[in-house]
Amino acid sequence: MSGVFRWSESMSLRWRLTLIIMISSLVAMTVAMGVFIYFDSSYFRDSLRKELGVNATIASSQVEAALLFDDAREANKILQGYGAAPHILRIVIYDAVGSVFALYHPPHLIDLAAPRHESLQMGINETERGYAYVRPIEVEGERIGWIYLESDQTELKRRQQWYIPALAGMALIFSLTGFLFSFRLQEAVSGSIGALAQLARQVSREQDYHLRAEGNYSHEIGDLYASFNAMLSQIESQNERLARHADDLARTVELRTAELKEVNENLKRELEDRRAAEESLRESERKINIALKQAVSATQVKDKFVSLVSHDLRSPLAGVLGMVEILRDETTYRLSPAERMTSLAKIHGSLSSQLELINRLLDISRLQSGNIEIHKRFLEGRPLVMSQFERVEMFAQRKGIHLVNDVPADTRLLADPILYAEVIYNLVNNSVKFCAAGDTIRVYLPDDRPHTLAVSDTGPGIAAPFAPNLFRHDIRTTGRGSAGETGTGLGLPYCHDIMRAHGGALTVKSQEGEGATFYVTLPTSRMSVLVVEDIPLHRTLIARLVEMIGDIEVREAEDGVEALERLKEYRPDLIVTDLLLPRMDGYAFIERIRSNPQYDDIPIIVVSGGGEGEEAEVDGHMRERVFTLGANDFVSKPLTPDDFIPRARRFLHPV
Template sequence: MMQLRSMRQKLVAVVMLTTLAALLVSIGGVIAYDLRVYHRALLGDMATQAELLGHMTSAALAFDDAALAGENLASLRIRPAVRAGAVYKADGTRFASYLASGEGPAFPAAPTGEGVRVEGDQLLVFRRIVEKGDFIGTVYLRAEYGLLARAIDYLAIAAAVTALAMLTAYLLMRRLDRIITAPIFAITTIAREVVRTRDYSRRAPRISDDEAGELVDSFNAMLTEIEQRTRALERSNREIAREARQRAEAQQEVMRLNEGLEERVRLRTLQLELSNAELGVAMEAASKASQAKTSFVSSMSHELRTPLNAILGFAQILTSDAMPTTPPQKKDFANHILKSGRHLLTLINEILDLAKVESGTVALSMEPVALADMFTECEGMIAQMASQRRIRVLFPEGCPEVVLADRTRLKQVLLNLLSNAVKYNRELGMVRVEAGAAAAGRVRISVQDTGMGLSPEQVGSLFQPFNRLGQESGKEEGTGIGLVVTKRLLELMGGSIGAASSSSTGSTFWIELQATDPLPSALAAGTLLPFEAQAAAQASHVLLYVEDNPANLKLVQEIIGFRSDLRLLMAPDAHLGLEMARVHLPDLILMDINLPGMSGTEALGQLRADPRTAHIPVIALTANAMPRDVERGLANGFFRYLTKPIDIGQFGEAIDSTLALVDGCARAREA
């Protein structure tokens, strides 16, 4: 009876746990989805409202009309969720404000940047007002954020539904479990008696016509078969006993003969296992080498095409009679060609450096190098890159250390570490360079950044070829061999390199070199090149170009500038591109694939999922030019797939044919 009770309890427990798991998963999924939709809808609605108020209030700010700004803010009365709003001038003073009924007059003293944040049960929105490229003010909105109350209501409902469902399941199982367990209990009783008495003539009663009844019949048939075989076994046991003696004698003779054979088989098996292990190691090494070669070819294809796109594209403009250019434009285009050519040369030099280091043909000129001079030179050379990414680079002041190294190669090592620290840093982050004495007459130089950091697995594979600091999506320029070359060069100079990283505090790369006598220092300076922004123009069609490379943005801007029928909007990343697409609803979108934060393919999926932008054709414009990349891009839903470097004729044909199709569809809808 205890076994039956245990089976019933297990059956009830299984059903109850299954029901509970299904309820928790389904209810949890519904609640999470609804809260996520509510949160995103509220943030999107408030951001759109702030941007609309910014557009409406720009004229009032320009003409210092506070009354007009107040009327614009008063339109927030139709939005009960918005409890307060204000417009601030560019200098931070409040220009106009709005308070919902019952709200206290609490406004920030001055705007705190731009963005959306949650404080308790309130949602705060700050949106900059920009008119013709000039910052003229800020829109501030405060709205009710009922996410917590909504979540509590859902949890209460979920608890009630779960309790009711569990109670119903428990009551049903208490009524139905006997239907399942009674036949099994009958079989258990008969089986226990048969085992105890060895009486195989006993039979279990059939009490149902379902699968349990079939189980009883099968059990009884098994008992019948066992009974018959037991009798036959008893008859044959005597004969088997006689034969067993004869077999034992024969088996002893066979075992004597097999002892030598087993030893030979064991030795041969060990040899085969050793050969298989060596073959496995060789195959794994060959597979890794093949993967590294494939990764290198793919990386080189993308990285070489990116600067070639700017070089060939601007060169086509300069040599085209259909696109006349002014002398300032020619100079600007030539600068872009020069910059991209230098980047291409850097990539080629990295590959050549790796080949030289691996072949042992690198010639070093070891001499005392003052770190103060070296830091000054590196500061000038990294300043432009850091300024473009808004990264602060801090070098030590009055560094007295001198190391024994090849000056050119040491500069190459430091610039590689500094460029990595800038490239993989957070926006408005910091890079700190420190130098000091280490053990055994050596000097340690460390480069610390405030980036996203690396996992222990990524740190362990940093100095392997083609490893781009865990950046597998190709968002940053480079070959992934810089750290390999750095490590080999330091070893040739008698130095060493190491790294430490945390996923929350950033990474620190350090190198150690032999200390030597001090030398006077020298000073090097760097220059900054401003980046020009695009001014919008009136045209019959609007194009949106999403691209993170400034040279490529400039190239397409100049190409489109020769056409008066097109107006170009530009976004440096996919997130801003999605927002601009939803606000401006362009006729056509040009999309790069390798974008920071979100890839072009992911952005395409979000565009297609939004009813407002699902109809907009998207053309891929990317350096991923392998045949499989083209096939994958078209399969993902891109309207056309163009590869870099840009062929201007093909580029123009793709835009014209796509816009012609868009216009045709528009006329068909109007008809």
């Protein structure tokens, strides 16, 4: 039994309960069956003893006289009378010394001899075919013999033999029924305990103490559930208390840490501030020193320049003054009308060169003081050179100089249109001045220098000592032209300044007697367009269209907020924006751009709407509103290259 329970320890509660119920019912059933069999067989023996006893008594009394008078024949006759009695198998009468006196058995059982009296026991004897009853025959207190009466109980015996298989069969049926019942019944117990066990596992696995055992049970299971739930509640409330405590602790620590951090931060910031202050102090000091030096050197340059220029300014004035005095004093100098005209022409020439000088001075001054800003546009190189040639054409023709424009038709230059043209003009003009008849002035793109326009001539070249100082304001390098032309000497420095203002350069390559080549180099920077559009496909389309215009950098933003961020990083040459944008729409974005003096001159093209009828009306309203806000153009969707490119090019590429 304990073995079974040890073995069952590895089983689930459900199976153990089933096993216990089944074992109990099997044991109870076996006991009941045993008791039944015991009582059944003892009752059977009792009734058999009674039945056989009665039969034996009657038979004995019938044969006693025959036995007493030794009449075996009559005794046998009497026994024959019992042959009709059911189940009688044998009747044997023994005499007083145990010899067989009379015998009866059914006629068909001829093999049945009388058992030897030595083997008999008084009372019930079990025999091969049934039971036999043995009792003495007594008359008046004297034993005169024995009677042996055997009853055929084959059927009964067979029935008894069936008890074992019947018991086994019933045990099987009971077991099955018991199993089914117990399987159902134990669920009432194991189901609830199983659910509790599962919950306990879940709680321990998930550490979730909010879980509760649910179920309406009474008695022990109910108590178990209630206790388990109470335990969970306790753990939960303890956990909460711990957590609250931990939270408090964490908050306190956090608070202290934050305070410490703040103190640290403050200290650090103070330190940094101090360091920065010292740094900026040093920086300003340095700047001041540099500025001082620059100022000193600039002053020196200016002084030289002024002394140079003042001579140029005074000399013509002195000449003019002398001429005017001669013309005024008619009495002293009697001038012929021809002489008068010559003098006036001289005065005109002097004043003209004076005016030129002053203009140039003003230009230089403006350029240096930053009053002139560079506004880059895409320029077509070939027409630009052509128009500069036109300015000196007559002059050149007169001197017999060839002008050759070798700039390709598709050349695009990103430069300030006015100032850049001025540089080209100056260089060409300079060459015309120094070249003689038969010389050629050629403008072209040199293969070995990118972004560069070369102005080359076959003139006298530049004397080596002059070359390094050609672009200096404070050293006069000019000389008289091939036809005796004079110059201010300020042209090349001015051009040099313009190209530096572009971020480019002006250099010269020359050898005396072998002509000179000036290289006008522009920086590599490209024009830039900012496209503000929230739909990626539209953004890409606009970018493609812009890139068809030329080598233009395109940056993108999804809405006004992002576009403003981009503007902090760089300055685009054109903004193309949609109106319907997330976060900050096109209207607000245009308003912001136009209200900021830093950006208010960046051209804006609005790309939006599009449609007919009512939508066209809406389109019209939008158009009106964006122009009021300060947009430069409005392009309706859908965009087409034919429509968009010329409009955009206007701002990138003025005609």
